Amino acid sequence: MHHLFSQIENYHPLSAAAKEALQDCFKKITLSKNESLLNEGQVCKQLYFLEKGAIRGFYNLDGKEITHWFGFENDFVTSFHSFITGDPAVENIQLLEGCVLWSISKEQLTQLLDQFHEIERLVRIVYEKYYIRLEERFVNAQFKTAKELYENLLEQTPHILERVPLGAVASYLGISQETLSRIRSQF
Amino acid sequence: MHHLFSQIENYHPLSAAAKEALQDCFKKITLSKNESLLNEGQVCKQLYFLEKGAIRGFYNLDGKEITHWFGFENDFVTSFHSFITGDPAVENIQLLEGCVLWSISKEQLTQLLDQFHEIERLVRIVYEKYYIRLEERFVNAQFKTAKELYENLLEQTPHILERVPLGAVASYLGISQETLSRIRSQF
DNA sequence: TATAATTTTTGACCAATGTCAAAAAACGAA
DNA sequence: TTCGTTTTTTGACATTGGTCAAAAATTATA
Numbered sequence A, B: 001m002h003h004l005f006s007q008i009e010n011y012h013p014l015s016a017a018a019k020e021a022l023q024d025c026f027k028k029i030t031l032s033k034n035e036s037l038l039n040e041g042q043v044c045k046q047l048y049f050l051e052k053g054a055i056r057g058f059y060n061l062d063g064k065e066i067t068h069w070f071g072f073e074n075d076f077v078t079s080f081h082s083f084i085t086g087d088p089a090v091e092n093i094q095l096l097e098g099c100v101l102w103s104i105s106k107e108q109l110t111q112l113l114d115q116f117h118e119i120e121r122l123v124r125i126v127y128e129k130y131y132i133r134l135e136e137r138f139v140n141a142q143f144k145t146a147k148e149l150y151e152n153l154l155e156q157t158p159h160i161l162e163r164v165p166l167g168a169v170a171s172y173l174g175i176s177q178e179t180l181s182r183i184r185s186q187f
Numbered sequence C: 001t002a003t004a005a006t007t008t009t010t011g012a013c014c015a016a017t018g019t020c021a022a023a024a025a026a027c028g029a030a
Numbered sequence D: 001t002t003c004g005t006t007t008t009t010t011g012a013c014a015t016t017g018g019t020c021a022a023a024a025a026t027t028a029t030a
Helices: A002-011 A016-025 A080-085 A106-115 A117-143 A146-156 A158-163 A166-173 A177-185 B002-011 B016-025 B080-085 B106-115 B117-143 B146-156 B158-163 B166-173 B177-185
Strands: A027-031 A036-038 A046-052 A055-061 A064-071 A092-095 A099-105 B027-031 B036-038 B046-052 B055-061 B064-071 B092-095 B099-105
Touching: A002 A016, A002 A046, A002 A117, A016 A099, A016 A106, A016 A117, A046 A106, A055 A166, A064 A166, A064 B117, A080 B117, A099 A106, A106 A117, A117 A146, A117 B064, A117 B080, A117 B117, A146 A158, A146 A166, A146 A177, A158 A166, A166 A177, B002 B016, B002 B046, B002 B117, B016 B099, B016 B106, B016 B117, B046 B106, B055 B166, B064 B166, B099 B106, B106 B117, B117 B146, B146 B158, B146 B166, B146 B177, B158 B166, B166 B177
Parallel strands: none
Antiparallel strands: A027 A099, A036 A092, A046 A099, A055 A064, A055 A092, B027 B099, B036 B092, B046 B099, B055 B064, B055 B092
């Protein structure tokens, strides 16, 4: 559990009391490749911290699987839309590798948010960070060419290309697998 | 100031004490069309609540002005990236109409976040809502055709088309003005 | 290993959308 | 109203990237 807390405290330091409370809530989960954390249509009631491994969120569009996001070491993972709103998820969450995760339920988190201002702050700060991340992806998606998107990925998150099948990467970038393959062959 | 608080309390109800503290911080601003709230390169130190009017955030890309977002009545408006990180903004914020705004500085907000758990919660909830909004725009940007994007806009936010020049709408959708014009003529 | 299943690459073709330039329309100020 | 500016539309053309199908390469399994 050390690792979990050292990562959490990168966002915001916590008192002993808050850490204890969190400790009581987070449950360790170990799952193997290809298992699912969530299927579309289900309400996502868990927030996960990914200690080790790789995960993807994907949804179906015209019969194709579109990768919405990847999660790697030290990412918080959930279907944010479903977790926040309580609506059924449009996305599936599936393991790309065997993973070690820490899980907390929305109910538990809600209680902690009531009890601890500092946890409320932690969550607020996490949202800030994730908002900014998403904004960057959005701007890229709107105006970069397929080649630029690939170059970006190579520079900023090369581990994605090393750990994830190409088809999943292509839809993550918003391009076809064939186009991604052709771009790659130019390098 | 009634209006401001009734909108804020749509996100999260506040105690009298928290409201008073907020009241002391929010300053009313009235500006006219085409004035700027922020120029690229400046650090955005203010968060605005837009009571009346219309605003856009835009940045420059290859000599073109790209509309990043629109703000209308009851939106919170800032350069989120710059406001959160303290980095110089890449975007400009400009009034599309005369506006009535309420302004609070980052410093003031930071103090309130320290003093009031409930304001921390308010902000956390605002981020949740804005995160989800952005996620929807992102998914659209990645996989919808120009025509679908226009139809979406017509259905979900028709006021944008009524209040904003077409060029600004086109870059907001991530398509060229000419394409938007052609699509429009089909309706 | 050998075989099957999956993933990636390649080729041919096509549709959607961008670009540039000019005309038309709408808007604003004198 | 009229003139000048800005915005929107239209036309011709180029280009990016998508689609479908098949081959090649890689990976998994018996």
